[in-house]
Amino acid sequence: MLEILREIGMIARALDSISNIEFKELDLTKGQYLYLVRICESPGIIQEKLAEMIKVDRTTAARAIKKLELNGFIQKKDDEQNKKIRKLFPTEKGKKVFPFIKREHDYSNAAALEGLSEKEAETIFNLLQRVRKNVEKDWEFVKKGNKRNY
Amino acid sequence: MLEILREIGMIARALDSISNIEFKELDLTKGQYLYLVRICESPGIIQEKLAEMIKVDRTTAARAIKKLELNGFIQKKDDEQNKKIRKLFPTEKGKKVFPFIKREHDYSNAAALEGLSEKEAETIFNLLQRVRKNVEKDWEFVKKGNKRNY
DNA sequence: GTTTTTTTATTGCAAATGCAACAAAATTAA
DNA sequence: TTAATTTTGTTGCATTTGCAATAAAAAAAC
Secondary structure, three states, X not given: OOOHHHHHHHHHHHHHHHHHHHHHHHOOOOOHHHHHHHHXXXXXXXXXXXXXXXXXXXXXXXXXXXXXXXXXXEEEEEOOOOXXXXXXXXXXXXXXHHHHHHHHHHHHHHHHOOOOOHHHHHHHHHHHHHHHHHHHHHHHHHHOOOXXXX | OOOHHHHHHHXXXXXXXXXXXHHHHHOOOOOHHHHHHHHHHOOOEOHHHHHHHHOOOHHHHHHHHHHHHHOOOEEEEXXXXXXXXXXXXXXXXXXXXXXXXHHHHHHHHHHHOOOOXXXXXXXXXXXXXXXXXXXXXXXXXXXXXXXXXX
């Protein structure tokens, strides 16, 4: 059995750790960069979707977002039609740090792909997308309280 | 720029979330499965190496391991030669839950690879290993307090 | 053989994480 | 239209996480 998930776990933890250390100089605490980049990329997104996207518990996302708002990186706005949801937008401050985060991400991406040919990079990207789609099915299944059978 | 790291992050968080939910029935709390499998696979390993392997902060590993010991899954043993280190071994209880964890992992692996040919699975595994080696270099660099330049 | 550096482990904080439980708006079913 | 279900959001609590700081054994440098 090829332990691809173990490799993925190692890579993900290492990268997250690096990002958390590097973004402290932006006054972003642990994990906040995850939400901020996506809000910058998809302004108007709601936190429920964000949690789904990032694959994190809804309540964790709620608190991370609340803190981003508290610290002035993002802003919540009521919707006209739907009184329940609160759309998320970056503030000026949020928009200002976004390029720094992007640069860090690009650097990490490039470092991660070092020694891989362009073709190999594309291959791993495509395969990873397929794996991700497989895994997110199970995640939603289990998160909803269903039981996998094995 | 191909966002392979974002895919990896999503996959890793989803899988970790699934495992944490599924291993609650073994009385393993968040993250503990990571340490327990490796101790079962490499009995006698010390926690410093374990942290490096898993890519987690040393102090986090220390506490997770302490709790595994407290709950009777593993046992720390003094070394004859080296008075500083404490070697880690699974207890009977630890050995008993190991197959369950393995089965879950195998199932997740298979589910993740669904729709990929054997050849594609091998390809992604090899590429991931190369990526992991790249990333762990940076992780160690940054963890030691060094600054990446970008 | 002594000093310096590295390795290994620990504890005190402050913070993030996630399950349970709850609430209310919106959607679907009857 | 009313009732049932789903979606979206929140708070309480227990736990994990990780940076700083400390300590002591071991290894390396001098």
